Amino acid sequence: MNILVVEDFKELANEVIDYLSKNGYVCKWANSCSKALEEINSNDFDVLLLDLGLPDGSGFDVLKMVRKTQSKMAVIIITARGELDDRINGLQLGADDYLTKPFALTELGARLYAIIRRIHGFTVNDLNIHGFNLQLQDYKVSYNKIPINLTKKEFDIFQYLALNKNRVITRLQLTEHIWGDILEVNSDSNFIDVHVRNLRKKLDKHTSLEWFETVRNVGYRINV
Amino acid sequence: MNILVVEDFKELANEVIDYLSKNGYVCKWANSCSKALEEINSNDFDVLLLDLGLPDGSGFDVLKMVRKTQSKMAVIIITARGELDDRINGLQLGADDYLTKPFALTELGARLYAIIRRIHGFTVNDLNIHGFNLQLQDYKVSYNKIPINLTKKEFDIFQYLALNKNRVITRLQLTEHIWGDILEVNSDSNFIDVHVRNLRKKLDKHTSLEWFETVRNVGYRINV
């Protein structure tokens, strides 16, 4: 699930992106209208998180543009209290929801979940890639209905690489995302490699894995 | 390290408390001036996180009262942008720092860390309880200089109970705090009990553990 976060206040953006990433969303950041439009034109996002007060104009301009072209993208408007006046009340401009600052991250999470479910139907929690089916909610994987027994770490790695398909994911990114607090983990260790190895060994039984690349000096990538 | 969070906006308070708890702070919440003063009079806090716009008055009244009596308590003021006018600029009223909403939780964490270090000197990362010394930063425990080999989970449990000494901590609290996402964990399991048991077995070798109570139907508590 890809999300574009349009917000000029960097700390807030970081906080939001960090939270969403940890919940399995793949995020990009834009800090202005122009950057946002640029991103939207070059990538496919499922959700747009849109702050209204941007340095080079109102987020509404972005929203209008989006609604002209990409109708399936969900838009959540973020606004300071009071900034949302009557004129635009009722979400007539085509936003799916809105949040007033300051908001709790869990609140954002709940809105997102609801919207995604509304748009994509009830089962968004499945991830299908190269014949494998990942049920994100209960950590189950199968290939052609044949269940595969992955450990939690193996599942986490598979899920994260799959969510970020076609992008190289570094070992550091995996560590930060899956293990969280980076300080607890010994960095000059090959535990990621070992988990990847074990994951591959299990997947390999079912099909060829040439799409599961090792990118030397960088990390791992799942191509689709 | 005990913190009182004075903030009437419940979602924000929850978010902050959740974050701080996960970083080893022990938090209480007050949503009004009167509740805050009540808490301050009955408990000892190291830091006061104080929102200014409260339903029954300004947080400044709380601050003034605090400065009359409890001079060693650190105070961080939380305020909406613009709410902090010139009259009170420069922290003349005795606050140690302030943050404007919206703020990033990591920013709050950094300020807290700095303030606590300023007040308590450089080494706040040791916890001493009943003869045991916990070095929080590198997961080491010792009793009379004799090192004790605890696993990470055992250390986490010991630390959390010690930080919350004299309070009963439920299994759910331990699960949420140490394992994080509660959904991943099978709740009808006794894994907490097992970790507690193993922890006790290791501590027990060095001294009597009558202060490490099991509170039937509730959880565990370390008395001091």
Add this chain to the structure above:
DNA sequence: CTTCGACGACGAGAATATTCATAAATAGAT
């Protein structure tokens, strides 16, 4: 084309975490 060094793959084993079955302890009811 060969050599060298760095990086990743791999196997095996140690350490840790979790599950499970059963025993002991506790509190309430009889």
Add this chain to the structure above:
DNA sequence: ATCTATTTATGAATATTCTCGTCGTCGAAG
């Protein structure tokens, strides 16, 4: 005081995670 139901403690088995040593492979330099 005894019984009973529920909660916690315990030992042991199982599963998972992480560490370590070694080997293979890739790519750059000669």
